[in-house]
Amino acid sequence: MLSIKNLTCLTFCFTLVACASMGIGSKMEKQQEILTMKDNVLTQLFANKPDTRAQINAAPGYAVFSNANVNLILIAAGTGYGVVKDMKTRKYIYMNMAEGGIGLGLGVKDYRIVIVFHTNEAMNNFVNTGWTFGGNADASAKSGNKGTSVEGELYYGDVTVYTFTENGLALQATIKGTKFWKDSELN
Template identity: 25%
Template structure:
């Protein structure tokens, strides 16, 4: 009896955490102006926290900014967010980020994510894909919160670098791998 009660409680908790993330594409759709405003604020926060990130941003051929990505689950998890791609200092496209996982996932969190495309080839490969997946279509070198200062911006030769920052909540899983980026209309 106790085992069934614990299983039922765990199931309800898992659904309570995972349901908002699984329905996120419908519930979180935002207009272009709001995405741009939120993205600009997130990028400003990153640059204010880390001057090396600002220096990398100046060298980047394109910058993809997700002001808020929500990720959660218990065993079964997922994530979703919407963002904007800047190239030449202008918003050129809008994207969603999504992922699903089965296995070692526990908790819920939200965070901001910035991906910088440091070469024309990396940016072109991203923009021409029909759904770019980190770790499959390209590797993202993750620079942890505050760690960009240790990166040498004059010799950084990685084609794609990424930042996760402004994390809230607690989660046992946070990575770029398995995230799929898809162009959306706004």
């Protein structure tokens, strides 16, 4: 049975997480907003890690996501949106993401994820299956160009994942699962 305190925390968590949705607008407006986010994130990644430009250009595909995450004591949740680009066909696949987990932490952060697929199989598996599981430990305190955060670069077989905080204040260590799926409205 949920106590009033736990129910309040869950309601607050899901309310904040809902803010990461695409909001209102036509299909084309939403697609353009995602592509603009992708371009901005890649510009930032290339400025901080110039070698990633060649890595992405040589890859069969890549994905870029914007995510908002909330962690309240023992519960973590987040949601976001993004796009996968198939470099061979030059086509975009618009996707959503959601994550949930447990662990110690407190904070809210807005972060970006760039995923580089080193094989077509890895990209197709991601687009068609989309699950990832893993631990997460980070500390961030950032607003615009001010503040600091611990950035990540991870390798999972045929995939390289880059993460960086856009804004937020968080200290967390969680075990979480993330689900990525095709956006039926935008594809």
